[in-house]
Amino acid sequence: xxxxxxxxxxxxxxxxxxxxxxxxxxxxxxxxxxxxxxxxxxxxxxxxxxxxxxxxxxxxxxxxxxxxxxxxxxxxxxxxxxxxxxxxxxxxxxxxxxxxxxxxxxxxxxxxxxxxxxxxxxxxxxxxxxxxxxxxxxxxxxxxxxxxxxxxxxxxxxxxxxxxxxxxxxxxxxxxxxxxxxxxxxxxxxxxxxxxxxxxxxxxxxxxxxxxxxxxxxxxxxxxxxxxxxxxxxxxxxxxxxxxxxxxxxxxxxxxxxxxxxxxxxxxxxxxxxxxxxxxxxxxxxxxxxxx
Amino acid sequence: xxxxxxxxxxxxxxxxxxxxxxxxxxxxxxxxxxxxxxxxxxxxxxxxxxxxxxxxxxxxxxxxxxxxxxxxxxxxxxxxxxxxxxxxxxxxxxxxxxxxxxxxxxxxxxxxxxxxxxxxxxxxxxxxxxxxxxxxxxxxxxxxxxxxxxxxxxxxxxxxxxxxxxxxxxxxxxxxxxxxxxxxxxxxxxxxxxxxxxxxxxxxxxxxxxxxxxxxxxxxxxxxxxxxxxxxxxxxxxxxxxxxxxxxxxxxxxxxxxxxxxxxxxxxxxxxxxxxxxxxxxxxxxxxxxxx
Numbered sequence: 001x002x003x004x005x006x007x008x009x010x011x012x013x014x015x016x017x018x019x020x021x022x023x024x025x026x027x028x029x030x031x032x033x034x035x036x037x038x039x040x041x042x043x044x045x046x047x048x049x050x051x052x053x054x055x056x057x058x059x060x061x062x063x064x065x066x067x068x069x070x071x072x073x074x075x076x077x078x079x080x081x082x083x084x085x086x087x088x089x090x091x092x093x094x095x096x097x098x099x100x101x102x103x104x105x106x107x108x109x110x111x112x113x114x115x116x117x118x119x120x121x122x123x124x125x126x127x128x129x130x131x132x133x134x135x136x137x138x139x140x141x142x143x144x145x146x147x148x149x150x151x152x153x154x155x156x157x158x159x160x161x162x163x164x165x166x167x168x169x170x171x172x173x174x175x176x177x178x179x180x181x182x183x184x185x186x187x188x189x190x191x192x193x194x195x196x197x198x199x200x201x202x203x204x205x206x207x208x209x210x211x212x213x214x215x216x217x218x219x220x221x222x223x224x225x226x227x228x229x230x231x232x233x234x235x236x237x238x239x240x241x242x243x244x245x246x247x248x249x250x251x252x253x254x255x256x257x258x259x260x261x262x263x264x265x266x267x268x269x270x271x272x273x274x275x276x277x278x279x280x281x282x283x284x285x286x287x288x289x290x291x292x
Numbered sequence: 293x294x295x296x297x298x299x300x301x302x303x304x305x306x307x308x309x310x311x312x313x314x315x316x317x318x319x320x321x322x323x324x325x326x327x328x329x330x331x332x333x334x335x336x337x338x339x340x341x342x343x344x345x346x347x348x349x350x351x352x353x354x355x356x357x358x359x360x361x362x363x364x365x366x367x368x369x370x371x372x373x374x375x376x377x378x379x380x381x382x383x384x385x386x387x388x389x390x391x392x393x394x395x396x397x398x399x400x401x402x403x404x405x406x407x408x409x410x411x412x413x414x415x416x417x418x419x420x421x422x423x424x425x426x427x428x429x430x431x432x433x434x435x436x437x438x439x440x441x442x443x444x445x446x447x448x449x450x451x452x453x454x455x456x457x458x459x460x461x462x463x464x465x466x467x468x469x470x471x472x473x474x475x476x477x478x479x480x481x482x483x484x485x486x487x488x489x490x491x492x493x494x495x496x497x498x499x500x501x502x503x504x505x506x507x508x509x510x511x512x513x514x515x516x517x518x519x520x521x522x523x524x525x526x527x528x529x530x531x532x533x534x535x536x537x538x539x540x541x542x543x544x545x546x547x548x549x550x551x552x553x554x555x556x557x558x559x560x561x562x563x564x565x566x567x568x569x570x571x572x573x574x575x576x577x578x579x580x581x582x583x584x
Binding site for chain 2: 014016017018020022023024025028029030031035037058059061062068071072076106108109111112113114116118120124125137185186201
């Protein structure tokens with residue numbers, strides 16, 4: 001038994017792990033692939049951190065609490081010679097960040113590959129005890145559209161590898177708003193495209209007001225007055241995008257919350273630009289093309 | 293909700309899946325890497341089958357029942373041109389075999405890679421309702437050592453890609469033997485090395501009698517009288533190796549069960565050869581070097 005995590009009855013080393021669970025479990029898996037989501041020059045610590053944080057961000061998007069993680073690594077034979085780190089460094093880093101994020105790694109598998117490094121992280125968790133799992137499909141006309149934090153420039157700034165999954169913020173929003181928190185997603189493909197996912201899953205339309213977008217302070221927009229475009233289109237922000245009815249606090253767990261649009265009847269997600277034009281947000285966004 | 297699998301409350305398409313659970317969950321993850329565990333020439337159906345079956349074999353090794361699976365694929369851009377199949381073929385095959393093995397795929401992730409195909413399959417399940425999870429660590433001196441089926445030649449024969457995980461056999465053994473089923477593992481590294489895992493986890497010694505080994509009928513041994521060596525050393529059999537006290541049936545769910553050795557005081561796993569020599573089984577076995 002794991003003293004720090006008493007729900008872990010069997011950890012790594014047997015054919016399976018064994019964890020206690022009660023009622024319902026939320027489940028997600030994600031991968032980071034060298035050349036696509038990370039480059040080896042990030043080093044083992046940030047690569048391990050990002051692999052865990054991407055899956056934890058999915059748990060946050062449901063307002064859940066992570067309870068365990070399983071990790072696989074497909075490890076290039078030449079990793080040590082070309083990148084200066086190896087399997088042991090990655091394992092140490094995974095355990096370090098797993099402790100940091102309070103999620104025990106209960107098992108996994110490492111094997112050699114002739115290709116790039118691939119890490120996968122599966123996370124199981126508990127849905128919010130009162131609100132239940134916050135799905136993409138609950139948005140209704142009249143709800144506001146909100147985001148946490150600031151958007152844009154994640155890749156250029158390196159934040160794509162250092163972000164903190166918004167677990168506490170999501171849980172606090174579910175505590176506070178309960179059923180008024182109607183839908184939620186984490187922003188990985190870019191606000192426009194992820195808000196379009198909410199619209200499609202909920203069978204509604206969403207309008208985003210470009211002038212309200214909280215653009216990150218270090219965004220260098222390609223043209224004057226177009227910084228909002230980075231906030232709407234850049235990927236890998238890993239902030240929360242949610243819809244809610246009624247009052248929503250401007251700050252949650254110390255993180256700003258900004259109303260950036262509204263849910264309307266209809267379908268699709270449109271962005272109203274500062275000059276009043278509307279364009280289809282589903283066609284904007286980001287396809288994780290790091291290093292390609 | 294999934295009508296065929298009512299414990300799946302949210303399936304693919306949201307940030308997380310949601311499943312019901314009760315009490316305890318067993319968890320495992322494994323991967324198949326092109327060039328190491330599979331070659332593209334196997335085709336999408338057998339690759340998908342093996343990816344699922346390897347993880348299900350870990351569930352069998354604990355005498356559990358699989359309840360859900362999560363799948364990731366790192367997909368080479370040139371897969372279609374060089375192997376003649378693509379992401380859609382793999383997805384179809386994964387869903388086909390998941391239905392075949394009665395385990396719903398509740399989520400996953402696909403992304404491009406510049407390297408070989410990598411599939412990972414995470415499976416969660418329920419431990420045996422009466423016996424509980426069968427660990428590697430329960431073997432005691434005086435127990436017999438048993439294997440299901442026949443051993444050896446898995447790679448040459450192609451059985452490494454077509455085996456059926458011994459889920460029913462494991463559950464029936466746990467039903468029948470209860471606490472007399474003292475430890476269990478699935479044979480992936482070769483009987484000698486996997487029995488050595490049982491010995492180490494249990495703090496006991498194991499002696500295997502080479503003359504008792506059920507050698508598969510199509511094993512072509514390199515030298516006369518050495519077929520037992522293929523049975524002891526070849527990997528990827530995915531049969532069950534278990535220890536039990538008292539009577540054990542010779543057939544379970546139609547699959548032969550053979551007593552191949554005994555648990556003794558001490559440590560390590562030794563194989564007694566037909567000429568009476570003893571050698572260290574932990575140094576035998578297989579490291580999945582397919583195609584390398």
